[in-house]
Each structure stands twice: as C-alpha cells, then as structure tokens.
Amino acid sequence: MPKTLLDYAKADYLCSCGKRHRTxxxxxxxxxxxxxxxxxxxxxxxxxxxxxxxxVADENxxxxxxxxxxxxxxxxxxxxxxxxxxGTPALVADERAAFAILNALDDKIGLLAAIGTGTLNDLTxxxxxxxGRPYVIVATAPSMDGYASTVAAMTxxxxxxxxxxxxxxxxxxxxAVLAACPQxxxxxxLGDILGKYSAVCDWRLGRMVEGEYYCDEIANLISDTTAxxxxxxxxxxxxxAAELFxxxxxxxxxxxxxxxxxxxxxxxxxxxHFWEMAFLRQNKPAVLHGSKVGLAxxxxxxxxxxxxxxxxxxAAARAQVRPFDREAFAKKMRQVFADxxxxxxxxxxxxxxxxxxxxxxxxxxLESGWTELQALIRASVPAPEAVRxxxxxxxxxxxxxxxxxxxDLIEDSLRYACxxxxxxxxLRLYADLGLTxxxxxxxxxxxG
Numbered sequence: 001m002p003k004t005l006l007d008y009a010k011a012d013y014l015c016s017c018g019k020r021h022r023t024x025x026x027x028x029x030x031x032x033x034x035x036x037x038x039x040x041x042x043x044x045x046x047x048x049x050x051x052x053x054x055x056v057a058d059e060n061x062x063x064x065x066x067x068x069x070x071x072x073x074x075x076x077x078x079x080x081x082x083x084x085x086x087g088t089p090a091l092v093a094d095e096r097a098a099f100a101i102l103n104a105l106d107d108k109i110g111l112l113a114a115i116g117t118g119t120l121n122d123l124t125x126x127x128x129x130x131x132g133r134p135y136v137i138v139a140t141a142p143s144m145d146g147y148a149s150t151v152a153a154m155t156x157x158x159x160x161x162x163x164x165x166x167x168x169x170x171x172x173x174x175x176a177v178l179a180a181c182p183q184x185x186x187x188x189x190l191g192d193i194l195g196k197y198s199a200v201c202d203w204r205l206g207r208m209v210e211g212e213y214y215c216d217e218i219a220n221l222i223s224d225t226t227a228x229x230x231x232x233x234x235x236x237x238x239x240x241a242a243e244l245f246x247x248x249x250x251x252x253x254x255x256x257x258x259x260x261x262x263x264x265x266x267x268x269x270x271x272x273h274f275w276e277m278a279f280l281r282q283n284k285p286a287v288l289h290g291s292k293v294g295l296a297x298x299x300x301x302x303x304x305x306x307x308x309x310x311x312x313x314x315a316a317a318r319a320q321v322r323p324f325d326r327e328a329f330a331k332k333m334r335q336v337f338a339d340x341x342x343x344x345x346x347x348x349x350x351x352x353x354x355x356x357x358x359x360x361x362x363x364x365x366l367e368s369g370w371t372e373l374q375a376l377i378r379a380s381v382p383a384p385e386a387v388r389x390x391x392x393x394x395x396x397x398x399x400x401x402x403x404x405x406x407x408d409l410i411e412d413s414l415r416y417a418c419x420x421x422x423x424x425x426x427l428r429l430y431a432d433l434g435l436t437x438x439x440x441x442x443x444x445x446x447x448g
Contacts, residue, residue: 191294
C-alpha cells in the first residue's frame with residue numbers, strides 16, 4: 001500500500017476491487033516559491049525538451065502567483081506566453097474560454113500551466129487533452145478537489161457536463177499563497193471536502209441498489225481524509241492550508257483510481273450543478289463551487305439522517321410507479337432546464353432511469369437492504385449540524401440566502417437535480433419511494 005500522498009499519486013497497482021489504480025501525476029510540490037519549483041521541474045528529464053510554456057490565468061491568480069511564475073521562468077531562460085482572463089465577471093469553463101486558450105497555442109508550446117483553481121484548471125485540462133500536450137498546475141487556493149482529477153467540469157451549450165480530460169503531470173503549490181487566498185475560497189475547499197460524506201454514501205448506495213462498481217479501499221481513503229479535514233475546520237495557518245490542499249489532491253487521486261468522479265461527487269454535487277445552471281440562465285454572478293457543495297451537503301446529510309428513523313411503505317411505493325411518459329418528461333425538462341435541456345432529455349430517455357421495471361427493482365433492493373442502509377448511515381454519515389458548524393468555523397455559507405439561492409430553487413433541485421446524471425443517489429432514492437415532497441418539507445424545516 002502507498003504511504004505518502006506522492007506515493008498514492010505515483011502508484012500503479014491492481015487492487016482487490018479488480019481495477020488497476022493509477023494517476024497521470026508524477027510530481028507534487030507543496031513548497032515555497034512556486035515559480036522556482038516550476039522552473040526547476042522543467043529542467044528534469046521527465047519533461048523532455050519543453051521549448052515554450054503557455055501560462056493560463058485570470059487577473060486575480062496572475063497577481064497571486066502568475067507574476068512570480070513568469071519572473072522565475074524568465075530568469076531560468078524558459079520561454080513562455082500567457083493568456084490572462086479578466087478577474088470579473090467570474091470566468092466560466094465554456095466553449096468561448098476554451099477556444100481562447102486553443103487560439104493562444106502555437107507549435108512551439110510544449111506545455112500548458114494552469115495558474116489558479118477550479119475553472120482555470122478545468123479549462124486547461126480540457127484544452128491540453130484535446131491539443132495533445134501535457135499540463136501542470138500552479139495552485140493558488142485550497143478551494144476545490146479537481147486538481148488531481150482526469151475529468152473536466154465544463155459548461156457546454158449551457159449544460160454543466162463532466163467530460164474526459166487528462167491528469168496534470170505536476171501540481172505545485174506554495175503554502176503561503178494558499179493561506180493568503182480569500183477566506184471564502186478556503187471555506188469552499190472545506191465545503192468540497194465535507195461533501196465526500198454524502199458522495200461516498202451515495203456510492204455505497206449505488207452498489208447496493210444497482211450493483212455498480214465500487215472500491216472499499218478508495219471509499220475508506222476518502223472517508224479518512226474527510227474526517228481529518230473536518231477536525232481542522234477554522235484553522236487558517238499555512239500548515240492547515242497545506243493539509244486541506246493535500247486532502248483535495250487525495251480526493252482527485254481517488255477519482256483517477258476509480259476512473260470517474262463517483263468517489264467524490266454525488267447528490268451534493270448534483271444539487272450544486274443544478275443551482276449553477278440556474279444562475280447561468282438568470283445571468284446571476286457565479287458562486288464558488290465548494291460553497292455550493294458545502295451548503296448542499298447540509299441538505300443531503302439531513303435527507304440521509306431522516307432515513308434512519310423511517311419505515312417506508314414499500315407497497316405504496318410500488319403502487320405509485322407508472323409507465324414512463326416520454327413526451328411529458330421531455331416537456332417538463334424543457335420547462336426546468338430551458339436551453340440546457342437537450343442533454344438531460346437524451347440521458348433520461350436513453351439511460352432507463354425511468355423504466356418502471358428498473359424502478360421496481362430499485363424498490364425491491366431497498367426493501368431487502370433497508371436495515372443495512374440504516375446501519376451504514378449511522379456509521380458513516382455525520383449529522384448535518386456537524387457540517388454546518390464546521391463551515392461556520394471556516395467562514396463558509398450555511399444558509400441558501402447567503403449564496404442568493406431561494407427556496408423555490410431548492411425545491412426544484414430536490415425534484416430534478418437527479419436527472420442530471422445517471423447515478424443512484426439519495427435524491428433518486430427519495431424519488432423512487434415517492435418521498436420527494438417529504439424531502440422538500442424536511443429541507444424547508446431545516447432552513448426555516
């Protein structure tokens with residue numbers, strides 16, 4: 001078994017789950033002077049003969065670390081170009097931004113370097129994979145868990161999608177830069193980490209109900225990492241920032257091991273993505289991903305804990321299953337998702353998620369495994385108040401109105417966010433058992 005974070009990153013082994021676990025990450029440098037670290041790294045044989053580097057940043061991250069990186073590369077005689085997006089409004093990882101990066105490439109650029117966090121990382125990962133060139137990350141905040149991931153969260157045709165990319169060959173971070181980031185960003189990172197409580201439980205639920213691939217080693221790794229960060233909530237030292245950053249890297253490694261985002265993304269992310277799409281349609285300012293995930297986690301944990309005292313009427317659940325009306329489904333999705341509806345409709349019509357026989361099979365499996373599920377929740381899912389208290393210590397959002405989210409949007413997300421992915425989560429469980437209205441009532445009371 002690997003021992004250190006870098007050992008996990010460099011590992012390549014056949015797990016007892018039957019899957020070979022590996023990542024693309026070869027270097028992880030959490031040390032002062034990120035620009036110096038990058039320049040030194042580019043001199044190593046593993047990076048070959050990189051003649052020129054494209055630095056991808058926005059005005060905020062350029063000031064935080066980009067200027068120093070550019071200066072160090074210049075001192076080392078390494079050629080570079082930069083593309084620096086405006087700091088406001090918030091950058092969106094969409095077709096326009098991706099094309100801007102592609103347009104900045106030339107034949108001499110052998111490496112892309114993302115300087116920043118989530119959106120810049122996703123964009124650079126996406127473009128580098130499509131351009132067939134490696135990339136590295138110079139992180140500026142411990143704000144999200146995608147640093148070591150191999151997939152990119154992109155907004156394509158106004159629809160939030162997770163698309164294939166490639167992993168970074170190196171991740172570089174200066175603890176002092178991480179600790180100096182705005183408090184909202186570090187709180188967002190904690191929110192993203194705490195979301196793993198429901199993500200892992202959703203993954204275990206998916207194994208129970210749909211028999212999907214699951215790895216206990218990965219799940220336990222994520223759970224241990226999440227609990228460790230939870231205990232550090234509110235600590236703003238460079239050392240704590242580095243620990244939070246390492247935890248975010250670890251969850252990215254876990255996603256690479258699994259080959260998808262399942263170990264780190266469940267119902268809490270589906271709610272977050274639903275809110276984000278609504279904000280885009282309404283031209284509202286973007287909210288940090290981890291801030292939304294942290295708030296959504298309070299909701300999903302409340303839904304899980306409600307199940308521990310519930311005795312569902314499984315016969316009534318079976319009786320409410322109806323033939324799937326494809327036309328009515330498509331019409332409703334267009335009402336809810338507007339111009340982002342087409343991929344949702346295609347998924348709903350093609351995945352079989354609304355097939356009556358599939359739903360009835362879900363109900364059968366839930367009934368036979370209900371006691372086991374309740375025991376799992378009690379053993380692995382903290383109370384929503386515990387996550388709320390941790391986020392408050394870190395200065396994070398714990399109420400919808402803080403993020404500009406109304407209860408009408410909360411209600412819609414509880415009904416329809418499960419349509420955004422073909423993954424079994426606690427949201428789909430409530431839908432299968434005919435309990436979505438009860439979920440809405442619970443959440444209204446939670447924030448009442």
